[in-house]
Amino acid sequence: MYGLEAINAQNGWSMALVGITIVFTGLVALSFAISQLKKLIELWENRDKLTGKNGMVNENVGTEGIELPDHWPEDIHEAAGLYEPLFKKLGDSFPLADLYKLSEENNYPHPHLTIKRLRDAQILIPVGDGNFTRNQ
Amino acid sequence: MYGLEAINAQNGWSMALVGITIVFTGLVALSFAISQLKKLIELWENRDKLTGKNGMVNENVGTEGIELPDHWPEDIHEAAGLYEPLFKKLGDSFPLADLYKLSEENNYPHPHLTIKRLRDAQILIPVGDGNFTRNQ
Amino acid sequence: MYGLEAINAQNGWSMALVGITIVFTGLVALSFAISQLKKLIELWENRDKLTGKNGMVNENVGTEGIELPDHWPEDIHEAAGLYEPLFKKLGDSFPLADLYKLSEENNYPHPHLTIKRLRDAQILIPVGDGNFTRNQ
Amino acid sequence: MSDLFVNFLSNTGYFLADYRHVIMIVVGCIFVYLAVAKKYEPLLLIPIGFGIIVGNIPFFKGFGLGIYENNSVFHYLYFGVKTGLYPSIVFLGLGSMTDFSSLLARPKLMLLGAAAQMGIFFTLLGALALGFLPKEAASIAIIGGADGPTSIFLTAKLAPHLIGPIAIAAYSYMALIPVIQPPIMRLFTTRKERLIRMPDPREVSKKELLIFPIVATLLCCLLAPTALPLLGMLFFGNFLKVSGGVERLAQTARTSIIDTATILLGFTVGMSTQADVFLNGRSLGIFFLGAVAFSIATASGIIFAKIMNLFIKEKINPLLGASGVSAVPGSAREVHLMGQHEDPTNFLLMHAMACNSSGVIGSAIAAGVLWSFMMV
Amino acid sequence: MSDLFVNFLSNTGYFLADYRHVIMIVVGCIFVYLAVAKKYEPLLLIPIGFGIIVGNIPFFKGFGLGIYENNSVFHYLYFGVKTGLYPSIVFLGLGSMTDFSSLLARPKLMLLGAAAQMGIFFTLLGALALGFLPKEAASIAIIGGADGPTSIFLTAKLAPHLIGPIAIAAYSYMALIPVIQPPIMRLFTTRKERLIRMPDPREVSKKELLIFPIVATLLCCLLAPTALPLLGMLFFGNFLKVSGGVERLAQTARTSIIDTATILLGFTVGMSTQADVFLNGRSLGIFFLGAVAFSIATASGIIFAKIMNLFIKEKINPLLGASGVSAVPGSAREVHLMGQHEDPTNFLLMHAMACNSSGVIGSAIAAGVLWSFMMV
Amino acid sequence: MSDLFVNFLSNTGYFLADYRHVIMIVVGCIFVYLAVAKKYEPLLLIPIGFGIIVGNIPFFKGFGLGIYENNSVFHYLYFGVKTGLYPSIVFLGLGSMTDFSSLLARPKLMLLGAAAQMGIFFTLLGALALGFLPKEAASIAIIGGADGPTSIFLTAKLAPHLIGPIAIAAYSYMALIPVIQPPIMRLFTTRKERLIRMPDPREVSKKELLIFPIVATLLCCLLAPTALPLLGMLFFGNFLKVSGGVERLAQTARTSIIDTATILLGFTVGMSTQADVFLNGRSLGIFFLGAVAFSIATASGIIFAKIMNLFIKEKINPLLGASGVSAVPGSAREVHLMGQHEDPTNFLLMHAMACNSSGVIGSAIAAGVLWSFMMV
Ligand code: NA
Ligand code: NA
Numbered sequence A, B, C: 001m002y003g004l005e006a007i008n009a010q011n012g013w014s015m016a017l018v019g020i021t022i023v024f025t026g027l028v029a030l031s032f033a034i035s036q037l038k039k040l041i042e043l044w045e046n047r048d049k050l051t052g053k054n055g056m057v058n059e060n061v062g063t064e065g066i067e068l069p070d071h072w073p074e075d076i077h078e079a080a081g082l083y084e085p086l087f088k089k090l091g092d093s094f095p096l097a098d099l100y101k102l103s104e105e106n107n108y109p110h111p112h113l114t115i116k117r118l119r120d121a122q123i124l125i126p127v128g129d130g131n132f133t134r135n136q
Numbered sequence D, E, F: 001m002s003d004l005f006v007n008f009l010s011n012t013g014y015f016l017a018d019y020r021h022v023i024m025i026v027v028g029c030i031f032v033y034l035a036v037a038k039k040y041e042p043l044l045l046i047p048i049g050f051g052i053i054v055g056n057i058p059f060f061k062g063f064g065l066g067i068y069e070n071n072s073v074f075h076y077l078y079f080g081v082k083t084g085l086y087p088s089i090v091f092l093g094l095g096s097m098t099d100f101s102s103l104l105a106r107p108k109l110m111l112l113g114a115a116a117q118m119g120i121f122f123t124l125l126g127a128l129a130l131g132f133l134p135k136e137a138a139s140i141a142i143i144g145g146a147d148g149p150t151s152i153f154l155t156a157k158l159a160p161h162l163i164g165p166i167a168i169a170a171y172s173y174m175a176l177i178p179v180i181q182p183p184i185m186r187l188f189t190t191r192k193e194r195l196i197r198m199p200d201p202r203e204v205s206k207k208e209l210l211i212f213p214i215v216a217t218l219l220c221c222l223l224a225p226t227a228l229p230l231l232g233m234l235f236f237g238n239f240l241k242v243s244g245g246v247e248r249l250a251q252t253a254r255t256s257i258i259d260t261a262t263i264l265l266g267f268t269v270g271m272s273t274q275a276d277v278f279l280n281g282r283s284l285g286i287f288f289l290g291a292v293a294f295s296i297a298t299a300s301g302i303i304f305a306k307i308m309n310l311f312i313k314e315k316i317n318p319l320l321g322a323s324g325v326s327a328v329p330g331s332a333r334e335v336h337l338m339g340q341h342e343d344p345t346n347f348l349l350m351h352a353m354a355c356n357s358s359g360v361i362g363s364a365i366a367a368g369v370l371w372s373f374m375m376v
């Protein structure tokens, strides 16, 4: 069988029409979905802000936005300077673990090593109750 | 069965002789073919030259062999200097598309960007009929 | 079947007990083996020393520990200086092959090339019997 | 001994070859020549071309040597074609290379990727009219999608005896995009249209890039589950890329994995063109229909873009419609070059890539749709 | 025409989906979310999570589309899971990445890798008690080894119908190590114990590194030959690494080879969770037992370390016991972090890695033992 | 419980091992030792040696564990050996690494690659004389080609039960090239001959490099179509390399692809030497014949070079004949070293590599010829 006869016999017109319709349906749906995506994401992010669920953000208040130099200073006293914002935030005395956690959170490089050197250099000194303080 | 008897029974002598003959045939043929290859290639390339089919080569006359610096100059006026051979070849006025094509052919880096900057810098100016000219 | 009944019926207790025993056996054996490994290796290496099988070590006496510069000198006379320890070791006259072998053993870079240049520069000269000598 | 010798000679290719093998070997050499000298899609044409040469060295059947003989090495390598494995793996790699951000920035362009698939369905009618059976017709039609792996995948499922000619037609025309598309593009557009500039796409956030492959998998594959082996892999590969945390996996997917699949797919598809199964009227018909399919696909994309321009304010450069076929990145490049030919300062490439990648999605859906039609 | 349309619609995923598919797709999204946002083992969770999504797009069975249907692409990709090939290949790659030198420096730590395997055998009892058949119980028990490939390997051999839930449980808990282990570690140790420092490991000679994989292969596999497909490959890979002369092979094993296996293993294991075979009470039981297994394993390691401390002079930090499970390097990292939480200057990582890698060996032996028990 | 324990013990390798396993494990250790300490072909000997060790851990048959048991992991990995897939893939990678330019510069050297194949056919006679069946004899003879993958390929097709011993013999002697060849080289050449210098090869144009793989495929495979699975892949790989436009494919072929095949081929060939199928008189005969084959091959190449020198003006250094065997690059290096031993300023390496690569072609043709003889 050939020609229109074959097309009709094999249900060709339906297949072609239904086929292209489905392809369009799929891509139109996807196109619509992604055009809404940006808005949905913005909505979602604003929701967080509006309902005040941004506890994590608050937690970092005062230390966020610390700018660390590209090259960490070799000299421990210079390095200590970069730790000042953290000391301020932690108050007069604090456990080393808190300092460690905070410096991790703020992406300080090699926090454990630096903290060890701060102790060795007597910049951090124990206050007796397991906590430490900044040696002024 | 062992020994010569086995070899004879299994047609061993023929296999060995025919076998090594075929291996030699193959490699001798290949060896001969590649020894002729160089000559054939030369012949082919000369044919092009002799029959004058080297239109493409002629087309580039005057611009071929332009030496571009390793680092393209930042300054657009310096860059314009490097475009001079192309302007010369294109004549007084020319469509931008020709300039683009020519600079591609001569491996100018980022031709579209540079052409845009040449226009912005008024080094290329429109002459009214859709063509452009080098602002002297 | 559930509970203890199922465990008993399926021989569960035995499997658990035999199972963990075998795991421990395996890792204890491996742990013991590797704790002995270091000693066995030391013993083995000392055996070599004690029985005097260290011919290869002797062979290099006098040349071992030659410190070669990171960048091989361009100048062939400078390079010749670096070959002096080898000339010394080889004595008054020697076949080039021995010099080549020795320089390979001592990780001289490109020995064949250098030896060729030493000959060209008349630093190595033939003594007539196929051997060569350092031209003083 | 002379028996052995005569016997051996009568099994050599020199003895067994006839004019059909010579034709096919010449075809293979042309493929390889176009790839090397003209730089037409060398990643596709070199493996296929060399495969055609190797596959058309005649040999005595029964040794277990040919691609169609059980237990031969080539048969096992061809397994990945026959089952559709290689196309799926290529889609995995493709996903891990594709940057959908220009598509996300202008989702409207996705419609052009749908429009270009009309070529597929027109060709379906044509193939039926030429007397092909429905499953064959569907396999031939998919050539209009301009997507090699998709064509091979669908043909492997519906009409495995046609893999050779359909794959060769699909890849030939993909390589010939710089020859086929420009005249059609010029025919259906005015100079003014070709000069239309598209605004720079907006920045796309990482979250959008992350959510896209998941949403796309769900929307497309819920609609046409038969597209899963292609689109599931494509979007999985893309997720590996955008997620950031598994860069080493994405890196392997876009190098070793896709390269290995590309080498073996191309080579064995080339080999599958053994003269005795390939050179016949049917193959000729397929090549003819393939050219028709490509041309209609190109034209459909362009015309649809012009229709869209009647309804939207920010006009689309209708050349972009031509890149709705999924020949990545060949047709996008062609559109870009034609745009620059008219105005060297007009950059259409990013926009064309957006159409191109929606073309890939569109033709995979079309393949799924055709597959399920044939299974009804 | 409306027939065709209706027919097509009735084969779409939209039509075929029920609540179970929705549940599983949400689970897949959670996996992917944890991997991307929380960075929990992204190398595992991303392929699995995306696989869950793709595998739970419903489709009409009979097309040869699903992972459980013969001749489908996914079926062939799943072959490597069903036969245990992927786990073996992952172990080859793992071996070529693992540095056993800290283990060689302190062989005593190997006992902790044995002790943590108690979780496996306790869970065996639990699973039997819950009414699972012996082969099922053994497969569930191995989750306690905290080793994904090992779990998949044993389950493929003993109870292939459970590969989905067991693999998902094993990988979920491996990803949740930072959630599961710390409370148990704190519960069973005092602060003083957590502060114990370990001396720096001694230098290990190249000869020791070279001989170790051979000796380990012989000792472990002569004891449990059924562990060969895992340990034979692990130590072979390690030998490629340490031998030095075949760095190019080791390099390929630790990049292309393991990455490819990781992608395909994760993705197809994810796909194998098709809602209709996955969502049932049995899977629930498996998840419950898996959590128990992990907890017991962690506790056993810690308690055994404390017992060891009663007998040896140089005390071991009992946190190290928790890294006797073979979740590499997750549990080692957790131990290290807890150690540093107590004393930021205490480095436990290298020691924990030693336990971790003996945990891998231990759980592979345990798998071999369970396999041979079931074959008796 | 004691039942279970006794049962387990009776399945351990300790219980099942006999002296033959010990012998083979020692052999494996020797391979590994030679590779690491003496640097003899570590890329081959390390995978094989470790494979021998792993393959000779005795185990209870029936678990689906061993390389010869259906459904075992090792069985699936061995599939690539049994079908000839790995050798073909190795040849693909080899092609993508081989630089044929020195061969193109001096095509005459190709004859030495043919001459060295005489070892194959002499050994065929020897093996028949020792009572081997024709197909076995042909498989043994190919050892004389000094080409591991070719030997495995032919044996897989003709005498699969001999893959183990033949592969081990071939690879052993390839590794022992620095021991076997030099005395023969010295025996058949005078010092004066060894001092002959070869002129520097001429520059070869890119076009020659491009056309060579196509011409070579056609000439060799039309003559011996049975060589297609090896030579077709070799020259395809080489074309990927020289074509320039598909460098990423060539790069993958010469790294990930060949490395993966090398690892799996070596390891499983090693494993196939399970003591019970390997240790017997036949294997001994094969080893004896292998040594003869190698020696004759080396001598034939040298003598043929001397004969050629009678007829040509520009004398060839007859040492080059020894590199007509296809042990790449082992024998080329040996020739070069002996040349330099006589005269440290004589560079034979490039010329020896030309012979070496024609040896590869020659032995693949020989394999094809033997295969078709056996199928007559
Ligand atoms: Na398409
Ligand atoms: Na474990």
Ligand code: NA
Pocket: F144, F145, F146, F147, F324, F325, F326, F327, F359, F360, F362, F363, F364
């Ligand atoms: Na050879």
